[in-house]
Amino acid sequence: MYHNDIALLKLATLIAYDEKTQNITIAELDELEDGETLTMTGWGYEAVGEYYPNDLKSFLVPSAVIGVVLAIAVCRTQALRLHGEPYPGVANVEKKVLHSKFGSRIVGGEIAPEAYAPWQVSLQNIYGGHFCGGAIIADRYVITAASCVAGLQKNQIQVVTSTNDWMGLAWMYEVSEIIVHCNFDKPMYHNDIALLKLATLIAYDEKTQNITIAELDELEDGETLTMTGWGYEAVGEYYPNDLKKLSGTLISNEECKRVYAQYADDVDEGHLCVKQPAGSGACHGDTGGPLLNSKGQLVGVGNWGVPCAHGFPDVFARLSFYNDWIRTSIKGCANVP
Numbered sequence: 001m002y003h004n005d006i007a008l009l010k011l012a013t014l015i016a017y018d019e020k021t022q023n024i025t026i027a028e029l030d031e032l033e034d035g036e037t038l039t040m041t042g043w044g045y046e047a048v049g050e051y052y053p054n055d056l057k058s059f060l061v062p063s064a065v066i067g068v069v070l071a072i073a074v075c076r077t078q079a080l081r082l083h084g085e086p087y088p089g090v091a092n093v094e095k096k097v098l099h100s101k102f103g104s105r106i107v108g109g110e111i112a113p114e115a116y117a118p119w120q121v122s123l124q125n126i127y128g129g130h131f132c133g134g135a136i137i138a139d140r141y142v143i144t145a146a147s148c149v150a151g152l153q154k155n156q157i158q159v160v161t162s163t164n165d166w167m168g169l170a171w172m173y174e175v176s177e178i179i180v181h182c183n184f185d186k187p188m189y190h191n192d193i194a195l196l197k198l199a200t201l202i203a204y205d206e207k208t209q210n211i212t213i214a215e216l217d218e219l220e221d222g223e224t225l226t227m228t229g230w231g232y233e234a235v236g237e238y239y240p241n242d243l244k245k246l247s248g249t250l251i252s253n254e255e256c257k258r259v260y261a262q263y264a265d266d267v268d269e270g271h272l273c274v275k276q277p278a279g280s281g282a283c284h285g286d287t288g289g290p291l292l293n294s295k296g297q298l299v300g301v302g303n304w305g306v307p308c309a310h311g312f313p314d315v316f317a318r319l320s321f322y323n324d325w326i327r328t329s330i331k332g333c334a335n336v337p
Contacts, residue, residue, distance in 0.1 A: 112245040114164055117228045119211035119298075120243060120290060122166040123148060123196075124158045130166045133229045133289025134159070135298055136210045139201050141330055143213075144288035145301055145317065146184040146194040154178055159198060162208040164243040166230050171208065174199040179329050181322075188266045192303045193317045195329055211290065214297035217320035223250045225274055225293055225300070227316075231286030232308060246281075248274040248314065256313050270321045272300055273313040283308035291316045 015021060032038075041056055121142050123132040132148035142159055149157060154175040163170035177197035184191045202208060219225075226247045256273035257264040267273065274291065276282075282289075282305055291300030300316030319326070 110245060112164060112228055112243045115207045116164070116245065117243065117290070118162075118207050118209040120228050122160040122163075122170075122230060123288065124160055124166070126156060126158065128158070128167075130230055130285055132285065132287050133231075133302060134196065135290040135301070136161065136202060136208070137213060137298070137326070138210055138330060139204075140198045142196040142198065143298075143301060143319075143326070144194055144196060145303055146180045146192045147186070147189060147303070148288040149178050149194050149196065150180050150184060150186070152178065157196065159196060161202065162205065165241045166243075167241050171203060173202065181325060189304050189315075190266075190268055191270060191317075191322075193301060193319075193322055193325070195326070211292075211296075211298045213319050213323065213326065214293060214295070214299045215320065215323055217318070219250055219272065219293065219299060219320075221250055221252050223293065224248070225250055225291050227274070227282065227286070227289060227291045227300075227302065227314070229282065229286035229289035229302065231289075232283040246276060248276040248280075251275050251313060256315070259313060266304070267315065270318055271303065272316050272318040274300075274316065275313045276309070278311065279309050281305065281309040281312075282314040286314075 015023075017023075043056060119136045121134040121136060122130045123134055123144060124130050132144055134142045134144035134148075137143050154177065157175045157178070159173040159175060160166060161171045161173065175196050176199040179195040179197065181191040181193050184193075202210075204210075224247050226245055228243055228245045230241075230243060251273050253267055253269070253271065253273060256267050256271075260267060272291075282302055287302045287304075289302045290298050291302070293299045299319055301319065303315045303317050305314040306312040
């Protein structure tokens with residue numbers, strides 16, 4: 001609820017004042033009137049899911065320091081990515097959009113049975129907060145989306161396996177190497193794929209298994225594909241504890257481009273698109289999660305879409321397109337099925 005969301009920082013030394021460094025007076029009286037123009041400054045995202053800008057920006061808000069930003073967003077309504085933030089900020093996205101081009105609980109779908117997806121992992125920050133999904137593909141490797149891990153250090157990520165409840169008892173692994181596709185294009189999310197090499201071998205059991213990546217692109221339009229994840233069940237909600245699954249229908253890239261007319265160039269041969277049932281779809285936190293065909297093979301990794309469940313297709317990295325890159329990146333150092 002963010003009540004009393006305010007704090008002070010006492011510095012270890014005195015501040016050196018100059019023309020670029022001054023204190024500000026806090027307004028003592030509450031003399032604000034509705035409709036009054038207020039100004040905020042900050043280095044917040046210019047678009048949700050982007051990197052922080054270098055330059056300080058100012059923003060006029062119709063409505064001495066009279067307040068501290070609590071949970072507002074100054075982001076344009078646009079297609080957004082479906083992953084959560086590795087480190088929570090102070091922004092709360094407008095309710096019509098998701099976190100970024102894709103968004104963390106699956107909207108619709110159903111709770112997955114225990115050990116339904118033993119390859120599923122939760123990527124978590126050092127505080128144990130879920131922010132993206134992934135899948136075990138070898139005894140030391142997890143595949144996920146580049147947009148989940150690009151710019152992070154390996155000690156900022158924990159990989160959690162062997163559970164349907166990302167907050168429950170589970171195995172936790174440290175990351176020894178982050179391998180992001182060298183041609184990852186952040187603005188358009190082309191080549192949005194990455195591998196995480198774990199510091200130790202994964203302990204396999206009935207709840208922890210790797211999944212086979214489909215080698216050939218044998219998918220046909222209209223085929224049923226299934227995704228799993230801990231994404232939001234509704235925008236602005238908390239991540240659910242229980243893993244959810246959702247099945248949708250593969251559509252052609254041409255149809256996907258027509259639906260995403262404004263973002264048609266963002267859909268390329270390295271993507272595949274899945275149309276979900278009405279009121280269902282991926283949401284914040286589902287990025288990087290696995291997409292399976294009817295044979296139980298991994299065919300996609302969650303990339304982007306318009307969250308959540310607004311009738312737009314969910315877009316995934318087409319793994320058959322990246323098979324050579326995956327094998328080359330692992331370099332035969334692991335047991336890849």
